[in-house]
Amino acid sequence: MPKKKRSRFHLTTTLDVLDELGIKMYTNSAAVLSEIIANAWDADARVVDVAVMGKGAARTLSIEDDGVGMSEVDINARFLTVGYQRRDVKGGGVTPSGRKVMGRKGIGKLSSFSIADVIEVHTVKGRSRLAFRLDIAKLRARAKAKATYEPDEIPCARDLKKGTRIVLSRLKPKVHMADRYLRRRLSRRFSVINTDDGFEIRVNAKPLTLEDREYYDKFQYVWHYGDDDLSTVATKATHREARSGNVATIRIAGRSVRCRVQGWIATVETRSQLASADDDNLNRVSLVVRGKVAHENLLEETTEAGLFATYIIGEIRADFLDLDNATDIAASNRQGILENDARFEALIAFFKKELTYIGSAWTDLRNREGTEKALAIPAVFAWYNLLSKDEQRVATSMLGKLNSLDVKADSERRTLFSQGILAFEMFRFKRNLSALEKIDAADIPKLSQVFTDMSSLEAAMYHEIVRQRLEMIRRLETLVDTDELERFLQQHVAEQLWLLDPSWARATEQPIMEKSIKRALNAPTGALMKKIAASRLDIKYREASGRHIVIELKKASRVVSTTEILEQVTKYEEGVRESLRAAARSNEPYEIIVLVGPGFSDWTDDVSREQSRRILAAKHTRVMRYAEVIANALASYQQYLQRESSATAIAAVIDSVNEADLTGYGAGIVVPGKTPRRQRIADQARTGKGGKSGMRKVVKQPTRRKSA
Numbered sequence: 001m002p003k004k005k006r007s008r009f010h011l012t013t014t015l016d017v018l019d020e021l022g023i024k025m026y027t028n029s030a031a032v033l034s035e036i037i038a039n040a041w042d043a044d045a046r047v048v049d050v051a052v053m054g055k056g057a058a059r060t061l062s063i064e065d066d067g068v069g070m071s072e073v074d075i076n077a078r079f080l081t082v083g084y085q086r087r088d089v090k091g092g093g094v095t096p097s098g099r100k101v102m103g104r105k106g107i108g109k110l111s112s113f114s115i116a117d118v119i120e121v122h123t124v125k126g127r128s129r130l131a132f133r134l135d136i137a138k139l140r141a142r143a144k145a146k147a148t149y150e151p152d153e154i155p156c157a158r159d160l161k162k163g164t165r166i167v168l169s170r171l172k173p174k175v176h177m178a179d180r181y182l183r184r185r186l187s188r189r190f191s192v193i194n195t196d197d198g199f200e201i202r203v204n205a206k207p208l209t210l211e212d213r214e215y216y217d218k219f220q221y222v223w224h225y226g227d228d229d230l231s232t233v234a235t236k237a238t239h240r241e242a243r244s245g246n247v248a249t250i251r252i253a254g255r256s257v258r259c260r261v262q263g264w265i266a267t268v269e270t271r272s273q274l275a276s277a278d279d280d281n282l283n284r285v286s287l288v289v290r291g292k293v294a295h296e297n298l299l300e301e302t303t304e305a306g307l308f309a310t311y312i313i314g315e316i317r318a319d320f321l322d323l324d325n326a327t328d329i330a331a332s333n334r335q336g337i338l339e340n341d342a343r344f345e346a347l348i349a350f351f352k353k354e355l356t357y358i359g360s361a362w363t364d365l366r367n368r369e370g371t372e373k374a375l376a377i378p379a380v381f382a383w384y385n386l387l388s389k390d391e392q393r394v395a396t397s398m399l400g401k402l403n404s405l406d407v408k409a410d411s412e413r414r415t416l417f418s419q420g421i422l423a424f425e426m427f428r429f430k431r432n433l434s435a436l437e438k439i440d441a442a443d444i445p446k447l448s449q450v451f452t453d454m455s456s457l458e459a460a461m462y463h464e465i466v467r468q469r470l471e472m473i474r475r476l477e478t479l480v481d482t483d484e485l486e487r488f489l490q491q492h493v494a495e496q497l498w499l500l501d502p503s504w505a506r507a508t509e510q511p512i513m514e515k516s517i518k519r520a521l522n523a524p525t526g527a528l529m530k531k532i533a534a535s536r537l538d539i540k541y542r543e544a545s546g547r548h549i550v551i552e553l554k555k556a557s558r559v560v561s562t563t564e565i566l567e568q569v570t571k572y573e574e575g576v577r578e579s580l581r582a583a584a585r586s587n588e589p590y591e592i593i594v595l596v597g598p599g600f601s602d603w604t605d606d607v608s609r610e611q612s613r614r615i616l617a618a619k620h621t622r623v624m625r626y627a628e629v630i631a632n633a634l635a636s637y638q639q640y641l642q643r644e645s646s647a648t649a650i651a652a653v654i655d656s657v658n659e660a661d662l663t664g665y666g667a668g669i670v671v672p673g674k675t676p677r678r679q680r681i682a683d684q685a686r687t688g689k690g691g692k693s694g695m696r697k698v699v700k701q702p703t704r705r706k707s708a
């Protein structure tokens with residue numbers, strides 16, 4: 001066998017280094033691709049093309065740049081040298097075209113092995129055209145043997161005109177490569193896109209843009225630090241505020257360095273907006289150094305922001321963390337930053353201070369917005385205007401807070417508003433009551449006002465209760481299936497006695513009575529008990545509105561007759577009377593309700609049914625079919641609502657809140673004490689223009705705090 005020719009390429013490394021810096025370090029394709037793209041930036045490339053080729057197991061990832069390329073010496077001394085320190089060379093921190101270099105440690109390329117088993121490198125520099133193939137299995141074997149690995153030389157791709165092409169193949173099965181995924185993730189990892197940096201990253205031939213990040217449109221409010229990029233993307237933020245990016249002046253390597261940041265911190269309206277597809281949680285503030293993400297989430301460095309922190313997304317760019325003449329700040333595992341560096345500490349202190357400021361501004365803004373939303377409902381607006389100045393202040397904060405609560409459906413928000421207003425009225429009424437003490441006996445009109453207030457409040461509250469009950473009945477109406485109805489009634493009828501009779505208030509617990517009556521109800525023996533057991537689904541006892549109520553539920557499938565029930569309830573009646581007598585409560589009213597699925601076998605027509613009703617009424621017994629329970633309740637509550645509808649001013653407010661469309665703002669509303677934003681909403685409502693889309697003007701916060 002001829003001796004194998006020595007390759008012109010060689011790489012020496014250890015297994016440890018390989019595992020730690022390559023295979024284990026990166027978990028996703030975007031992180032690996034950013035290392036390769038960062039190298040293209042350092043090679044002064046103007047365009048990097050990332051492309052997914054082939055299908056299934058034959059898929060490959062190709063990353064091609066039009067940068068300076070590598071000669072044989074470059075390949076061996078730089079690319080194939082683990083730990084090549086490019087910035088140790090004088091002027092190594094800046095590229096020939098003047099870019100600040102991203103690379104530093106000489107290990108970035110190893111990350112490719114965490115997603116691919118084979119890496120091909122083709123590179124053109126001047127007249128030199130070279131290519132080689134790295135195979136992880138072979139490299140590992142050589143590293144284990146503590147020997148030098150000689151990658152195979154291969155023919156350089158003919159179509160490569162300039163720069164370097166890296167082809168990753170034999171990709172791990174779970175590597176994500178969907179176009180949208182790559183665009184989203186890569187655009188989020190670089191800030192040098194879509195700017196004047198003269199650097200374009202293309203994914204499958206289409207340039208990345210800031211819009212690919214898929215989050216700018218989620219912003220509700222944004223605070224920015226000299227960030228010009230923001231003006232080039234459409235955010236729907238309704239508040240934009242410029243902040244100073246001055247962090248501190250620190251002495252580094254013998255000279256004073258002014259540390260300042262750029263970027264932005266934004267908040268979203270609802271937290272769920274920060275859950276992004278493919279698990280890339282957006283609730284983070286990434287730290288970008290020299291155009292590339294250096295720390296995934298600065299929020300992890302602070303716990304003080306609490307709940308507010310869960311609404312935040314941001315990007316802070318701090319190039320002062322990577323100065324060529326200072327020690328390296330990136331931890332070698334690349335996931336974080338050296339924590340005890342003075343520059344980093346200063347940055348974190350600055351970040352915390354900013355979070356405190358933004359947190360309180362955020363609360364103010366959310367409160368204001370909430371009040372505006374609620375006041376856009378005409379009836380609420382009218383109600384609000386009748387309050388005194390002091391009360392308006394309290395109402396503003398209440399409505400604002402209610403609006404900040406993270407509820408999903410508008411219907412839930414309507415309920416919040418209406419109950420908030422009721423609660424507010426209660427509070428107002430209580431204060432009125434305490435004023436009662438001070439009222440002079442002669443001041444009858446004032447006194448009667450208090451009572452009018454009270455009854456109108458009660459009416460409003462009852463109105464609200466009725467509305468909620470109706471909503472529940474309507475839901476029950478959809479339970480056409482008798483089995484479901486049977487199950488529902490069995491579970492709830494004893495607690496929701498209003499279903500049986502609107503005049504029955506809440507049931508009260510009477511444990512001793514209950515025990516005694518239940519014992520009596522289960523007392524029958526012999527054939528009668530057998531019959532009862534065969535037809536009974538459940539039996540309940542309650543006391544409500546001073547009345548003792550026994551509810552027997554018959555199985556929905558069971559058809560019974562008047563005679564059969566008469567025999568049973570005669571026994572029940574005896575039992576109830578006996579229990580009442582024993583408790584010395586004989587004079588108290590009682591009622592037995594029998595709920596049946598179908599009607600009685602002897603209910604052949606209206607006459608026979610009326611007869612049956614009269615017979616059982618003598619035994620204080622009422623029979624209702626399951627479906628009738630629902631239908632009767634619906635009818636009586638509807639009647640009530642129609643009759644009482646908006647009978648009182650507060651009830652009218654509540655009604656219109658419950659019917660309000662919260663998706664847009666009401667028309668023609670002028671909110672008292674106009675602020676610029678309120679004015680704008682009013683204008684929008686009038687003209688129907690503006691609003692949702694496009695960028696809004698920067699609005700200065702009226703209560704702007706001074707930043708220290």
Ligand SMILES: Nc1ncnc2c1ncn2[C@@H]1O[C@H](COP(=O)(O)OP(=O)(O)OP(=O)(O)O)[C@@H](O)[C@H]1O
Nearest residue numbers: 039043069078079086103104105106107108109164
């Ligand atoms: N696309 C490329 N074009 C030209 N040279 C390259 C390219 N990719 C890598 N190199 C050379 O290989 C060297 C090693 O790359 P590697 O990514 O491992 O380290 P680095 O970029 O110097 O530092 P870091 O570990 O911080 O990424 C680079 O410094 C560069 O000289």
Ligand SMILES: [Mg+2]
Nearest residue numbers: 038039103108
């Ligand atoms: Mg690199």
